[in-house]
Amino acid sequence: MKKRIAILGASGYTGAELIRLLLLHPEIEIKALTADSQAGKKMREVYPHLDFAGLPDLIPLSAVDYSLIDIVFCCLPHGTTQEVIAALPKHVKIIDLSADFRLANVDTYAKWYGHEHLAKDLQKEAVYGLTELHREAIKKARLVANPGCYPTSAQLPLMPLLKDKLIESDNIIIDAKSGVTGAGRAAKQAMLHTEVNEGVGAYGIGAHRHAPEIEQGLSEAAGKNITVNFTPHLMPMNRGILSTIYVKLTKGKTVDDLKNSLNKAYAKEYFVKIAAQGITPTTHMVRGTNFCLLGVFADRLEGRAIIVSVIDNLVKGASGQAIQNMNIMCGFAENTALTQTAIFP
Amino acid sequence: MKKRIAILGASGYTGAELIRLLLLHPEIEIKALTADSQAGKKMREVYPHLDFAGLPDLIPLSAVDYSLIDIVFCCLPHGTTQEVIAALPKHVKIIDLSADFRLANVDTYAKWYGHEHLAKDLQKEAVYGLTELHREAIKKARLVANPGCYPTSAQLPLMPLLKDKLIESDNIIIDAKSGVTGAGRAAKQAMLHTEVNEGVGAYGIGAHRHAPEIEQGLSEAAGKNITVNFTPHLMPMNRGILSTIYVKLTKGKTVDDLKNSLNKAYAKEYFVKIAAQGITPTTHMVRGTNFCLLGVFADRLEGRAIIVSVIDNLVKGASGQAIQNMNIMCGFAENTALTQTAIFP
């Protein structure tokens, strides 16, 4: 019997992306789509491109009958999610795409998100869903906190290198470039085409909420507390994150050591790939896909290296990884519905 | 046993798009990829995003062993295709994505393409592959001439209306807007990002080679020779064609008659859809898909109507329709490998 899916908050971009991918999944059926502000509408009124897909109409969050649901994808805004998830019946498995359960330390959460964590017990149960690094825990999880887009792009290359003690932990600079979908679908002046197009800029310098999430993973890998420089930039494009990461090699280590470490760490992975010699990863190469493509390059500064990591922020950085996690939680082949190559050009 | 595919001219955009879609097809395997100028290279050297897909290396056209091939997709430039296809062994089925076999009248071909047709006998055998209009002939075809992108977007709405005698045949104006992929991958100054971005323009006014192709289909539908206005425009985007078509209603006919005609013509079709009331089709709604979405609107000029038709020029306008045709020629479900919804945003 197919798994029955509910998507809470289906009118945002991560909701739409979940639908795009889940429609290719042979083992599930989409049973409920909620969107409080749009409740009562047909999906085509919110996303005309999803007309003809046979989707249920949008309903209020309160109208979901969970007795008919096996799996919940939660795409609600940060802050509102904790209480919603705490109230879900125990038989449903949950993949939460918000930030609400990503930080294991509830004090860190309170500091960065400006309010007390509202489901502290549940936080202890939550598994951080960076699939390739936490696959075993995800298999057994009831609640997976799906990683943020920037943290996915940064942790995948850096965690193995820190585990293998190949790079210094106090000198990590992550210059990240993201497409605009990361800002969501809410109408904001700063995200108008007129304001974004034909220019680039940094934002949230020293203050982006994905910094503590990145540091949590890196600290876990290094076995000690790590602080990083994380500087996000907004690009005039819809999809994609490129993180250019500047690292200092541990004394005596080489760029080849880094490549070998990543090759070993991801040798058996379907979605994380090391670029072949001569190829510099660009976001075009992963657009629309669940892949993370990594490249390692020598720096002209002696004893340093540069790592390039690209993902599609809506797929591996959100909805694709969420489905990858669902596949693991349900015992499906991990790449089910996620095998497309990039849409290029 | 899976059908074995060769793609001749695999280094262009239609070749890459065929590969993107065929990789999702359970009934085929890609056995040969040719690209004379790139022969000997791995696919990743031409299209890095196709690394890890398990594709064969690029070989010269002359190196294909057709005894191991069941189906050929031909993505070679206009003019070189006729002789290549004429030389293929008879057991292979061919879908030709060039313009070389689209015009049934070889004199019209000679006039618009500037040289004699080089395979006149084969031309008689070729079936024009506008799938929804010629499905029965395609089933039995050995050689399908896959339609051009603009002609697909224009003929799908206009042919039923002309068949049903709902619009005047001497007053059809097709204002078409296309993304840049239609110009192919050859390096041309006019197609540089710097030249295309942040502006729009018309081109080929009164002289585009897709005009006679459009007129061929419309004349067939109307039962008499038709000349149309066809004015293409280049848009600063990669994919998509929107044709805004201005028509004069036959005396006594209404916009509702047009809608009914299209609804009836395409009621059972998977890929051609009539937009719901309140939705104006945009190319975003079909990006990456094999769908054609149509809308019909009243004009303020009495007795006239406006039709909007959108496709992805690389999919329904090229590689997607080619696979749709292959599916029919091979007896597969017509939408195999083509069921994705649009990638939006």
Next chain:
Amino acid sequence: MKKRIAILGASGYTGAELIRLLLLHPEIEIKALTADSQAGKKMREVYPHLDFAGLPDLIPLSAVDYSLIDIVFCCLPHGTTQEVIAALPKHVKIIDLSADFRLANVDTYAKWYGHEHLAKDLQKEAVYGLTELHREAIKKARLVANPGCYPTSAQLPLMPLLKDKLIESDNIIIDAKSGVTGAGRAAKQAMLHTEVNEGVGAYGIGAHRHAPEIEQGLSEAAGKNITVNFTPHLMPMNRGILSTIYVKLTKGKTVDDLKNSLNKAYAKEYFVKIAAQGITPTTHMVRGTNFCLLGVFADRLEGRAIIVSVIDNLVKGASGQAIQNMNIMCGFAENTALTQTAIFP
């Protein structure tokens, strides 16, 4: 003594564009900038690129001391403008960039804008500011209704042709393509980069408020009431309007007659130009400028022609033409502050 300028509604795009151009004007000084919702802010808080330009802070509309002002540019939203302008003291000259005084017939205004005209007497005094066609009246005007962007692009080529009786008046089809700045700076979901980018669509089919404005000018030129097809489309670019206009020639007239008519009409004009043989106007060619570039082309449909008209919607379609009108009203050289060539690429 320099003319002292106030810009009412300076926080929108037409306000910012007025400032960009007026900063190059040697005969004026900007004395007051209003923006009720942003009152009290420095201009850099609203438009960081205007920091360092020595501009006054934003003030409420009610705080303007008109005894220190000679000229008012009014960039307020449609509907609120009539009463504001009616209350201005008589010594100020006014260029209104809204639609509030463009339609001479107040009943037409009421029909298309959904409410009674609120300053009917003032409407009689207002001069429609399509500079090249109404220069003499503008010289003497106190209140100029600055034309809409689409109407400017359509009326400039069509009015001379209708005056010269070269085209049929009942068969004019205007397929217009506009950049996103035309939608203004208000935060709207449909204008997000994510929604606009990489696609095109028509909107307001048969219902756009610029249709009656176009028809007003064309009717004046033709000496009889004219209805046109006007179909606007949104392009993934910031600036520019391209109108592709399909016309039927009056019996016996030729494409050359059209070219001659336009060449004659605009022979002495600085800003309206006919493209040289071999050049098809694109919006790139006028980006950032006050120019209108026209091209005339033969249609393959006998007895028909195609006209291409391009402007920058924010300049000749709004703020540039407003300054051109001010220059005339004040006796300055008409092209003062407006002589830049296009910014390309």
Next chain:
Amino acid sequence: MKKRIAILGASGYTGAELIRLLLLHPEIEIKALTADSQAGKKMREVYPHLDFAGLPDLIPLSAVDYSLIDIVFCCLPHGTTQEVIAALPKHVKIIDLSADFRLANVDTYAKWYGHEHLAKDLQKEAVYGLTELHREAIKKARLVANPGCYPTSAQLPLMPLLKDKLIESDNIIIDAKSGVTGAGRAAKQAMLHTEVNEGVGAYGIGAHRHAPEIEQGLSEAAGKNITVNFTPHLMPMNRGILSTIYVKLTKGKTVDDLKNSLNKAYAKEYFVKIAAQGITPTTHMVRGTNFCLLGVFADRLEGRAIIVSVIDNLVKGASGQAIQNMNIMCGFAENTALTQTAIFP
């Protein structure tokens, strides 16, 4: 009497940008435009947007009569320029926009450009034209080597900080993001709209020729040899460079020390500005202008800071700075023809 200008290599983007700006300059006239491959053409055949500007036709390099020329802007490709300039008569002043005279050390030139310097004596005479840092030498120069775009964006913030010994010299990381115009107008597949649009990537990692140029300036400022990390990225936009620069503070120094240093260094400058508190510079803010806008931000990594520097690569990064240098060489007001604010949106 006006200065008479020749532009050698006028058909590229820097040539076109020189023309755009020089047309606003009251003290010069453009007398000769060369473009060997386009010789004999009217400028409108190469750049339609420059029709109507009254420019001379394009001629071969060999056809310039230098007895009628006072100033030469040289926009020829790297490598061909040295011999051309060496052959110019001594009365002309030269601003060279190529890289051929930027590196004072001819061995460094030979290493990075792959061939011997062909005008070593002339190299000794050339003045590096980073205006704000070398104004006095430029006043007296006959030959100015106009800086590269990336080096301009990086040296302007870093040189004062190094002079003031506020940052460590062995730990400078420059992550630069550039628009596509930097790649020039030659037709290259990698620069097609289809390849660039909707994605970002790094290129030339550890191997870009602007690295030694940056290091030359920084070494001069620091009084010792400096090596930097310089990693350029290509953005899907036409104009603009944003350099995000990661630096380590000298022991005991603070972010405020950096701000003070830059404020002091550029207090009297017209074109280099420090962003006000609360504003993060983006390339939109300088598009089309000769400004460089700088911001300094605290890093979360203790003892480190982040500098953001934005310019328009075609203006301050090329043609604008060239005119700024010409103004100084000729005794004109330094900002003549360069006072426009940014074109936004």
